[in-house]
Amino acid sequence: MKIRIIKPGLLTTIQDMGRVNHLAEAVPFSGAMDKLSAQIANLAVGNNTGDAVIEFTQNGAAFVAEDDALLAFSGDGAWLRNSENRLPADRPVFVPSGTELYLENNKSGNCSYLAVAGGWDVPEVLGSRSTYVTANFGGFNGRCLRENDELCNKELSNTIALSILTRLKGDTVRYPNWSIARELFLSADRKIIRVMKGREFNWFDDDPATGLFSESYTISHNSNRMGYHLQGPRITRALPGELLSTAVCPGTIQVTNNGDLIMLMADCQTTGGYPRIVQVAAVDLPLCAQLKPGDAIRFKEISWKEAEKLYIQQQHDLHKLALAIARKYD
Amino acid sequence: MINNAVAGNLTIYPISEGAVSIEFGNTIDDGISEHLNRFNRLLCEKPFEGMYQTVPAYTTLTIFYYPAVVIKSALPGNNGFDKVCNYLQQLNREDATTSFIPEGKLVHIPVYYGSKTGPDLDLVAALHQLTADEVIRLHSSAIYKVYMMGFIPGFAYLGGLPDLLETPRKTTPVKVPAGAVGIAGKQTGVYPLAVPGGWQIIGQTPVELFNSKREQPTLLNSGDRVKFEPISFNDFKNYSRE
Numbered sequence: 001m002k003i004r005i006i007k008p009g010l011l012t013t014i015q016d017m018g019r020v021n022h023l024a025e026a027v028p029f030s031g032a033m034d035k036l037s038a039q040i041a042n043l044a045v046g047n048n049t050g051d052a053v054i055e056f057t058q059n060g061a062a063f064v065a066e067d068d069a070l071l072a073f074s075g076d077g078a079w080l081r082n083s084e085n086r087l088p089a090d091r092p093v094f095v096p097s098g099t100e101l102y103l104e105n106n107k108s109g110n111c112s113y114l115a116v117a118g119g120w121d122v123p124e125v126l127g128s129r130s131t132y133v134t135a136n137f138g139g140f141n142g143r144c145l146r147e148n149d150e151l152c153n154k155e156l157s158n159t160i161a162l163s164i165l166t167r168l169k170g171d172t173v174r175y176p177n178w179s180i181a182r183e184l185f186l187s188a189d190r191k192i193i194r195v196m197k198g199r200e201f202n203w204f205d206d207d208p209a210t211g212l213f214s215e216s217y218t219i220s221h222n223s224n225r226m227g228y229h230l231q232g233p234r235i236t237r238a239l240p241g242e243l244l245s246t247a248v249c250p251g252t253i254q255v256t257n258n259g260d261l262i263m264l265m266a267d268c269q270t271t272g273g274y275p276r277i278v279q280v281a282a283v284d285l286p287l288c289a290q291l292k293p294g295d296a297i298r299f300k301e302i303s304w305k306e307a308e309k310l311y312i313q314q315q316h317d318l319h320k321l322a323l324a325i326a327r328k329y330d
Numbered sequence: 331m332i333n334n335a336v337a338g339n340l341t342i343y344p345i346s347e348g349a350v351s352i353e354f355g356n357t358i359d360d361g362i363s364e365h366l367n368r369f370n371r372l373l374c375e376k377p378f379e380g381m382y383q384t385v386p387a388y389t390t391l392t393i394f395y396y397p398a399v400v401i402k403s404a405l406p407g408n409n410g411f412d413k414v415c416n417y418l419q420q421l422n423r424e425d426a427t428t429s430f431i432p433e434g435k436l437v438h439i440p441v442y443y444g445s446k447t448g449p450d451l452d453l454v455a456a457l458h459q460l461t462a463d464e465v466i467r468l469h470s471s472a473i474y475k476v477y478m479m480g481f482i483p484g485f486a487y488l489g490g491l492p493d494l495l496e497t498p499r500k501t502t503p504v505k506v507p508a509g510a511v512g513i514a515g516k517q518t519g520v521y522p523l524a525v526p527g528g529w530q531i532i533g534q535t536p537v538e539l540f541n542s543k544r545e546q547p548t549l550l551n552s553g554d555r556v557k558f559e560p561i562s563f564n565d566f567k568n569y570s571r572e
Contacts, residue, residue, distance in 0.1 A: 020383060020394070021383055022483075022547060023385050024386065024479060024552065025479050025540075025547060025548040026479040026481060026483050026484060026485055026548075027483040125542050126547060132483075134523075134525075135482065135523055135540070196344075198345075199351070244357075244387070245480055246351060246387040246389070246392070247349070247392035248345070249346050252346075269480060269481055270479070270480055271387055271478060272480075276345070279344075279346055281347070282346060282347045304411065305409060307347050308347045308397055308411060309409070311348075312398050312401055312410070315397075316398070
């Protein structure tokens with residue numbers, strides 16, 4: 001299975017679940033911004049959740065299937081379509097050789113994922129296929145995808161993927177009548193982000209003096225895969241003090257010296273020196289990944305215990321989903 | 331589970347659903363750093379089920395783990411965080427009975443100081459009323475310690491800069507090449523990649539501090555010690571060609 005990029009779009013990279021074993025050497029996590037959608041795209045074609053996917057940012061990208069291909073598309077950055085129809089997301093789609101596909105503006109989220117049966121075949125670098133553009137390694141030659149780049153799948157040894165392919169193969173675009181209910185993994189109000197108190201939470205004036213939990217914050221244009229600058233009420237200090245740099249991770253919300261908030265995302269540095277006011281719940285990070293400059297969010301506090309429970313439940317549900325698909329195509 | 335669990339000697343707090351930090355103190359201090367690195371060594375030798383990475387910083391050691399794996403483990407505790415805390419506290423009690431002090435490796439880094447590769451050397455010298463040679467001698471005579479890795483892959487925060495060389499950082503960052511050796515405040519360091527940086531650049535090393543193709547991608551690791559060796563322009567040029 002092979003595709004060729006016709007138009008690369010805004011920022012298109014290969015990602016997986018991230019580079020987890022070199023944090024101590026200051027190599028960032030990277031990986032899909034919206035890990036939920038990336039995993040769902042993989043599961044839909046019978047892959048492992050950690051296989052490499054293409055991450056598209058908003059609309060504009062286009063590609064052609066150079067061979068017959070079994071693909072799955074997930075996320076909120078765009079709709080996937082061919083010349084005639086919009087193709088359904090969150091399920092396997094068989095695409096015959098020669099089909100041109102493109103990402104159409106859906107005015108909703110920020111990123112989308114394309115999985116191929118077997119996973120996209122790029123070499124592992126430091127234990128991951130994720131692209132880290134800042135240091136030019138991982139993914140497709142360490143860079144964003146460009147016009148005429150060709151991407152192939154890894155050899156299909158996976159029996160689930162083979163079985164899905166056998167049932168869908170044909171002369172036209174074909175897909176089954178089931179899909180994965182991605183919305184069941186997400187809270188109903190996608191603009192409310194659940195957070196836990198960070199280590200330096202009490203360095204700052206409490207709400208309502210700050211507005212952290214009562215006012216909304218807007219994603220600024222100065223936002224990327226490393227992090228988002230948030231515009232909203234400035235956070236004032238209750239206690240003086242300087243933090244010595246310490247480990248941070250995606251979801252950490254730091255307060256700069258002038259009281260602005262920065263939400264760290266997938267490509268963030270491994271350490272930071274700004275005080276940490278709150279941490280985004282891991283189950284709500286996919287919602288953050290789908291935010292665009294100009295989008296407004298509100299924060300809602302939950303306990304660390306609750307956050308852990310929600311995260312473990314999500315992992316459990318994804319595992320059950322993988323088993324259900326495997327059973328269906330056994 | 332509370333935000334700040336204190337039991338035994340360790341202060342442990344969560345930074346995400348899958349990571350906790352242990353706070354060993356709150357100042358940059360050799361004793362704290364040694365304690366932290368010793369505990370890190372012990373933990374890496376005896377990891378708990380589900381742990382995948384540790385990140386030492388100035389005064390904290392952060393431990394990353396898969397909560398879905400930890401929750402199924404036999405460790406005592408009602409949730410992943412408690413299980414991890416219990417394990418770390420237990421290990422800390424064992425740690426008190428061990429006596430080995432790990433010494434990081436000593437790494438020699440050749441540096442060509444001054445000229446185009448060290449554009450700020452003269453400025454640093456003038457600021458401290460030293461000659462350029464005196465700055466080089468001071469900078470290359472100290473033995474530095476890697477307190478932590480951070481900022482970009484392979485970047486080591488080095489402590490131990492002679493007081494005489496303490497220099498404020500630039501007001502606006504400029505693009506620096508990979509291998510640039512800089513000073514900022516009480517710190518010195520080497521840029522592993524070409525990035526915008528605000529440190530005063532006094533030289534450049536031909537040695538690669540980061541290479542994603544190496545199994546051990548970084549030259550330096552937390553706990554290592556570093557000595558800079560002045561080299562001539564010819565040595566710098568020839569080294570680069572190798």
